[in-house]
Amino acid sequence: MLEADNLECVRGERRLFAGLGFRLEAGELLYLQGRNGAGKTSLLRMLIGLLPPENGEIRWRGELIDEAGEAFRADLCYLGHLNAIKEDLTPLENLLSAARLAGLTLCEDDAIDALEQVGLAGREDLACKYLSQGQKRRVALARLVVDRRPLWILDEPFVALDVAAVDWLAGIISGHLQRGGMAVMTTHQLVAIPAGTVRELRIG
């Protein structure tokens, strides 16, 4: 269970939001909405512990995320607006090394399956610098296929994807919610997520 209480965010001189709180239970999805610059990404970075909030606290399973530290990060999967893939490595190498660095065990067959699911079959061995923007995004999203950690924090996951891929990703997120996972995401395109409880939070 993820709880945020009385969060305040100040960037530069400006206060983006204050007194923000929510509670997310297993199987729930939180849609963050708001205009550009409202502080959606800042809120996500607070939730993953990279940006300390000006005020307020964030708890994971009842424990402050700073104190839970490694235990919290072991439950967390974050997908930012940067893809976190290495241009010089192939999609397969990217997926395997990302899993290893995140402390997950992933065998090569599962990784190849995941890449097939995101529509990169036959391109496993091509360096990522030769892929298009959308394909690079798909390499990053392939991490979600094999990820079984309970908390997903996704920053604009639908950007650069075509219609079919958007549907596919909505399915992946539904599957995650059905398994009892939680997700927090920002998006400007409202995409219907077929399963789980969807809640909305509007900032600004």
Place this chain on the structure above:
Amino acid sequence: MLNIVFSVIARDLKLAMRRQADIVSALFFFVIVVSLFPLGIGPEPDLLRQLAPGVLWVAALLATMLSLPRMFADDHRDGTLEQLALSPNPLGLIVTGKVIAHWLVSGLPLALIAPILGIQFDLSGDALLVLTGAILLGTPALSGIGAIGAALTLGVRGGGVLLSLLVLPLYIPVLIFGAGAVDATVSGLGGEGHLSLLIAMTFAAIGFAPWASAAALKIALE
């Protein structure tokens, strides 16, 4: 615990192998800078022998500096650094892996090529051996200290110059004892004392620097 260090080393080495131009250019920089001195000074063996340790070490410091700005910058730009910081492993251990990988592609090649360059300065066999040993033992400290500077200047515009200003003064002890070891051998005093101090500095740098860098990286990621 050690698994993560090895995973990071393996990943960084693989990336370095895909971009060999970076390794080779730092190495050529070292070779050219060192070779310019005998050409400029002229064939005076006594003078060259005296200059050799200092010249080789200063060139090694500068060659190490060349690759420092990219130590974290690439990972920062493509978002990998965020993922590393969110890994359930301590960031200090991950940075330890990056420092070791940096040394393997920058310091180690310098040490291997240094004895060949030393011949240009008419150094004796003993002195060449100590020179290689000193560079081998001292360069890990350079990578470690450099990591702190690279982390502090991450994302700063014009960070390259600032990085040199931050890091070069901290390299002075390594320079003094590294060059001193060769000097002492040439003058017959024996360089063991200097080498022991280099080893101590390397251990201190490898043990402490990654955690300081990790703290700086967390600030850069805010």
